[in-house]
Structures are given as structure tokens and as C-alpha cells.
Amino acid sequence: MELTDRQKQIIEIVKKQQPISGEKIASILGFARATLRPDFSLLTMSGILQAKPKVGYLINEEHTNSVLVEQIAKQKVEKVMAISVNLTKETSIQDAIIQLFLEDCGSLYVTDNREILGIVSRKDLLKSALGDSDLNAIPVGMVMTKMPNLYTVFSDTLVVDATKLLVTHRVDSLPVLSRSVYEETGKKEVIGKFSKSTASRLLLDIFNKDL
Amino acid sequence: MELTDRQKQIIEIVKKQQPISGEKIASILGFARATLRPDFSLLTMSGILQAKPKVGYLINEEHTNSVLVEQIAKQKVEKVMAISVNLTKETSIQDAIIQLFLEDCGSLYVTDNREILGIVSRKDLLKSALGDSDLNAIPVGMVMTKMPNLYTVFSDTLVVDATKLLVTHRVDSLPVLSRSVYEETGKKEVIGKFSKSTASRLLLDIFNKDL
Incomplete structure (x- = not known):
């Protein structure tokens, strides 16, 4: 899966500040929460992020363990x-x-x-x-x-x-x-x-x- | 670093339920919170876990991203x-x-x-x-x-x-x-x-x- 630069930025923010609310991520990036909704959906549905009610977004450890290796493995x-x-x-x-x-x-x-x-x-x-x-x-x-x-x-x-x-x-x-x-x-x-x-x-x- | 079985169990619990309090981890494992204190210290000091006040323990993404690869890299x-x-x-x-x-x-x-x-x-x-x-x-x-x-x-x-x-x-x-x-x-x-x-x-x- 190819992530957009904005999605990558979101992951970086969650990595550093997890758990963090969508609201807070949006404010760091200077967007409205609604603008990022499709990004959050994609990132949670694909299993990269985990959304915990009342807690915020977390890195889904199981998945991202493999992100770097996967990047290399899935290269042409x-x-x-x-x-x-x-x-x-x-x-x-x-x-x-x-x-x-x-x-x-x-x-x-x-x-x-x-x-x-x-x-x-x-x-x-x-x-x-x-x-x-x-x-x-x-x-x-x-x-x-x-x-x-x-x-x-x-x-x-x-x-x-x-x-x-x-x-x-x-x-x-x-x-x-x-x-x-x-x-x-x-x-x-x-x-x-x-x-x-x-x-x-x-x-x-x-x-x-x-x- | 060689982890004990108990430390590995703690990591597994945090992976699945993060953020999670030390109290709750102790109760899952059937120990007193105090018994696990040295384990928590080691796991946070070594950078495997992150302790967030009022939130609980989290997997330190930066670090554990590399656990599997590190296991292989650091083998003799x-x-x-x-x-x-x-x-x-x-x-x-x-x-x-x-x-x-x-x-x-x-x-x-x-x-x-x-x-x-x-x-x-x-x-x-x-x-x-x-x-x-x-x-x-x-x-x-x-x-x-x-x-x-x-x-x-x-x-x-x-x-x-x-x-x-x-x-x-x-x-x-x-x-x-x-x-x-x-x-x-x-x-x-x-x-x-x-x-x-x-x-x-x-x-x-x-x-x-x-x-």
C-alpha cells in the first residue's frame, strides 16, 4: 500500500505522542479534523493505527513492526x-x-x-x-x-x-x-x-x- | 538484552491492551504490583515500554519496530x-x-x-x-x-x-x-x-x- 505524505506525517506524530486524539493531530498539521477523516479511516482500516475510544490513536504494534521490512520486501x-x-x-x-x-x-x-x-x-x-x-x-x-x-x-x-x-x-x-x-x-x-x-x-x- | 519470560509476558500484554496500567498487568499475571516493579523499571529504562502518567504503559514504537530484526542482527x-x-x-x-x-x-x-x-x-x-x-x-x-x-x-x-x-x-x-x-x-x-x-x-x- 502506498501512503500519501500526509498519512506518513500522521503516523510519525502518533509514533511520538501516542495516545493522541484526532483533534490534536489535526491541529498539529494545521487541518480541520474533518479534512483528515479519510486518512484516519484508511490508517485504521489498514491496521496501521488503532483507535481507542476516549484514549486516542495508537500505533498498531503488530502491524507496524513490519513496515520497514515490508517496504523493502515489497519493492520491485x-x-x-x-x-x-x-x-x-x-x-x-x-x-x-x-x-x-x-x-x-x-x-x-x-x-x-x-x-x-x-x-x-x-x-x-x-x-x-x-x-x-x-x-x-x-x-x-x-x-x-x-x-x-x-x-x-x-x-x-x-x-x-x-x-x-x-x-x-x-x-x-x-x-x-x-x-x-x-x-x-x-x-x-x-x-x-x-x-x-x-x-x-x-x-x-x-x-x-x-x- | 535477554528478557525473562515474565518480561516477555508483560510486553505481550501491553501489545494487545495498550495503554494499560501496571496494576492491571499485575492482576492479569496474578502478581502484586510491587513484585513487577523491577520488570517495569527494566522495560522502560531499556526503551521497550513507555510509561505515560495517568495513561499507562505503551509499547515504545521506535524501539520495538526493530525487535525482530534486532534479534536476528544481534545473534552470534x-x-x-x-x-x-x-x-x-x-x-x-x-x-x-x-x-x-x-x-x-x-x-x-x-x-x-x-x-x-x-x-x-x-x-x-x-x-x-x-x-x-x-x-x-x-x-x-x-x-x-x-x-x-x-x-x-x-x-x-x-x-x-x-x-x-x-x-x-x-x-x-x-x-x-x-x-x-x-x-x-x-x-x-x-x-x-x-x-x-x-x-x-x-x-x-x-x-x-x-x-
Whole structure:
């Protein structure tokens, strides 16, 4: 649920001065009590505030415990994703490995005109490097994990769902595909990645904001 | 801070019935008001409860917003760490790579009688595999990142601090060292690892518990 700035202000006031009457909140904000009636209705019906007769408004503890975490969890992945490093399927394994070190990343996405074809992980490259073959001669298209055998998310996938996918399937990263391009053209265009590094950073964000 | 069961009960009662008088809480719990005085003092001084004259006890929103997240953040890493895969420094790179695939892990710890000597990452192994040398002939001790050039944590390091280290230094995992063994003998014994996978799982835990 997206709150208006005024609703957020009301929550802040209740946080600091609870229990507090609607009248008093209105006077602090410089509005008539009646003007704020829709805000109070929304905030109590949604469970953010609790209205106690003869006492006033209170923060509904059960609910707001989760507000900050919920804000992060319900964000779209496009808001938090990292930049992906993309290669064409003709790139040699040798060049892919060089890219991996140059960009200091964990997985490389193989694309055709920005459409996702597959992922090459450090382990895929390691397996290839173990063979006797000439790494300059083998294209990454030969060793990548191909679509549709990989987990992807859309730009509007929620952070909570992407995290679930990442942890459940024990993958290092998920290619983020543009929802709008997909809806318009059916093309799975990569616009970023959601990785364990992203998840670790979000955990730190929660800790930092919350402690 | 570790709360007693009685203190936790008081918090639960205040959550549901706030604002509520000390008298009423005492009667619900079947104690005299005086018996609970030390609990009320602790809970208000620590900022968990707020005491408003003529109103009663309230949950201090600012503080308890963070209780769940704080519980996770302030845990010792030994409570959440994963099992590490350890090798001796004589292990060949070839065997290390086999271990990496067998155990499906991201980094291997090199130990001597359980004391940490270094880390071999997928990238270290990849770099070695690129060379012309016989991977059966080179020991991991030659290619590992050696102590003290690696980030480690102790068993009693807080999850929030370990996460900070992981994100700030962009490493995949941190060896967890036993605090008690270190205090007694000065030996840096590895007892587990705190990795980006651990952090991702904790993020999912927070989402699951909180939404």
C-alpha cells in the first residue's frame, strides 16, 4: 500500500505522542479534523493505527513492526538490482574468464541483442578450464546453462519473491527481465541481476535502518 | 538484552491492551504490583515500554519496530553459520576442484589441524586451471589467499557486524573462528562459515516472519 505524505506525517506524530486524539493531530498539521477523516479511516482500516475510544490513536504494534521490512520486501527488483555483465554466445571461454576477472563478478549472462539466452557461472568456466580443449576456440554458448533451464525474475517481481527463489534454488543470481518489453514484444530483455550480493546488501540496509 | 519470560509476558500484554496500567498487568499475571516493579523499571529504562502518567504503559514504537530484526542482527554468527568445507594445504588443486563440485560450495577453507591458513575461492581455482601446469602437482597452499590477508569473524561476532564485513569487503564468505579455543590457546580454529548464502537466508527469514 502506498501512503500519501500526509498519512506518513500522521503516523510519525502518533509514533511520538501516542495516545493522541484526532483533534490534536489535526491541529498539529494545521487541518480541520474533518479534512483528515479519510486518512484516519484508511490508517485504521489498514491496521496501521488503532483507535481507542476516549484514549486516542495508537500505533498498531503488530502491524507496524513490519513496515520497514515490508517496504523493502515489497519493492520491485528493478529498484534494487545490480548491473549485469552480458556476453554474446560466440564469446570464447577465454574471453569470458577475462571478463569475469575484469568486472569482478560471479556470473555472466549470455544474450542475443539483449535477450537472455543463458548464464555462465564460475563453476561452468572452471569445468571448461579443466578440459584439454583450447579455451579460445570454445564459445560460451557451448557451456552455458541455457534458457529455459534457469531461474529469472521480471522487473516488477517483488524483492521477497526474488529472495525466495534465490535461497530455495540455491543459485547465485537471477537475471532481471524487463516486464514492459516482454509484454510488448515477448522478448526476454535482461536489464540487471538480483544476486546473493544484492540480498546481503538489503539485509545490511535493514540492519542499518532498524538498529 | 535477554528478557525473562515474565518480561516477555508483560510486553505481550501491553501489545494487545495498550495503554494499560501496571496494576492491571499485575492482576492479569496474578502478581502484586510491587513484585513487577523491577520488570517495569527494566522495560522502560531499556526503551521497550513507555510509561505515560495517568495513561499507562505503551509499547515504545521506535524501539520495538526493530525487535525482530534486532534479534536476528544481534545473534552470534555461530547460531546461523553454515558448515565449511576444509582442506589441508597439501591438497592438489585438482582435488580441491573436485571437492568444490562434490560439496556444491563456493569457497574452500585451507586448514592445519582445524586452524585456518587460507581460503581458496572459485576464482583462485579458475586462475590456476588456466595455467599450463599439472593441477595434480600443485597444492592449494600455493594459490590460496593466506592469513592474515583474509577477513574472518569469531563465533561470538554479531550477525550485523559479519554482514557489514561481507558487504563492505565484497567477499563471498567469512571463516568463523571459535572464540573459546582462541582465548584458551591462541589457535584460530574454523568452526563454520558466514557467507552471502547465509545472509540471503537471513533476509528471507526476516521477510517470512515479518510479512
